[in-house]
Amino acid sequence: MKITRKILVYLVLAIGAVIMVFPFFWMIVSSLKTAAEVNTTPPTFWPSRLVFENYVYAFTKAPFVTYFINSVIVTGCCVACTLFTTILASFAFSRLRFPGRDILFSLLLAMMMIPFEMLIITNYTTVVHMGLIDTLAALIIPFTSSIFYTYILRNFFLAIPDSLYYSARVDGASDWQYLWRVMVPIAKPALVTIGLLDAITCWNSFLWSVLVTNSREVRTLPFGLYSFMTTSGIRYERLMAAATIVVVPMIILFIFCRKSIVTGVSRGGLKG
């Protein structure tokens, strides 16, 4: 009885796991097949001959290297800027005292429910007026402030005991020095989580890139992949190779940082 139940648990878990992972498996397997083998019935579950020409094709026919570099630049800048503004704002909301602090913070929490999609119309016009249309800056500048991350970090900062602050001040440290030398090192786990969540969101962002970028030189990977699909025709072995290029960096990131990412998501942090 006990053993049959155990087997049943593992069986259900395994079936579920296979369904969740199957699209990724199928993407990679299809990308390694020849055009003839992709379009066969019944399908083969492992390429009879491993070919890498689809990757070569994707890299030569579309500037995936440029897309990749753009994605890295945009993601890196977004994460750096967001962390900077988040750290400073969280410090003000947790350590500094000023009139109206809690009212302002409640107001920010209420603003968390504004869906980004409703802001695109005006933000598009703003970006046009700033003369940033079709530049990488347009993909970075609107995303430097996050209420949600500030909320997480402020709560983390509030848990740091006051005594540390007073002893640092007695030793002659300014608020600025205390923040960067004491609080930031202590809050490293929270900062890693925030950085990872922001990196994932930036890397995968699609709608905004479609709106504000146009030329090949400033496309990021998801938009580059989409335009690769619409311009070079539906050849699934090639499309799967291109999709693999987009997806693999995040899979690697996830495998190495699973715990931090899961902690962040369990607070409701991903996908808006």
Added chain:
Amino acid sequence: MTEGRLPRRRVDTAKLTPRTFWEPLLFLAPFLVGLIIFTVYPFINVFALSFKQDYNLLTQAFSGYGFDNYKTIFADPNFANALRNTGIYVAVVVPISTALSLLAASLLNSDIRLKGLFQTCYFLPMVTSITAVGLVWKWMFNYDYGIINYFLSLFGVNAINWLNNPQYNLAALIIYGIWDMMPMTIILLLSGYQNINPQYYTAAKADGAKTWCIFRRITLPLLAPTLGLTMIINIIYASKVFTELFPLFNGKPGSAYSLYTVVYYLYDMFYNKWQLGPASASAVVLFAIVLVLTIIQLYIQRNWKNY
């Protein structure tokens, strides 16, 4: 998203002095500048735009304020179609994916080996781009050589034209949506499991309670707040379904333009048709939907917190 109430540890009794003004302002400035330009201003502006009649994008001229834009969208069959599709999508995807996630979470929470490996498998879809993975689903939904039709053929089901027959477009979107929503739901539910005191289970087992009975009488009631919260988060997320349409239907709302969603309608009115008034009105409707759902969410959190 999580807690609405502020910890009342330090009440702000600070008086306004140069010190309590300049220093916080400098610390907050980088954050507030971005927020005001790209969240506060556009939020206010979209309401204004939605009431401006005959708005001209180039001259920024308009004939007056009124409800014309709202009348336009509510008379537009595409908007009705968008509301209907989004409604069906939410009503089907959220309960199914929550139920499946509840099963997965309860198994993942039990005493099993290889927990890390299983978690990696279940959580993987969460970090990957909707555009890239959507393309994989497009390939799997392929009529002639797609793997899904192949699996169906093993059970004697005839090939379904998922992506080109408008009858099945929504079904394809829903299947992909369920798969896509599960990882986040499982994580939220697992964090709810963490809050259940294991002593309840020890006591129930000592009394000889059966597994189903334990689930029904202990797990489910104690998990109810998390479950309610998760469903609301999922409903809000599902109401914004949009990006999936690009890889699946080449950027069209379904193969016969019958699969509009609320956000797609907003995007279409704005970016393809440049009708800023109706686009803004639909943005306000989207906000109203999210607002109502968020109020329900806060209500649930406040009342179910201390079960």
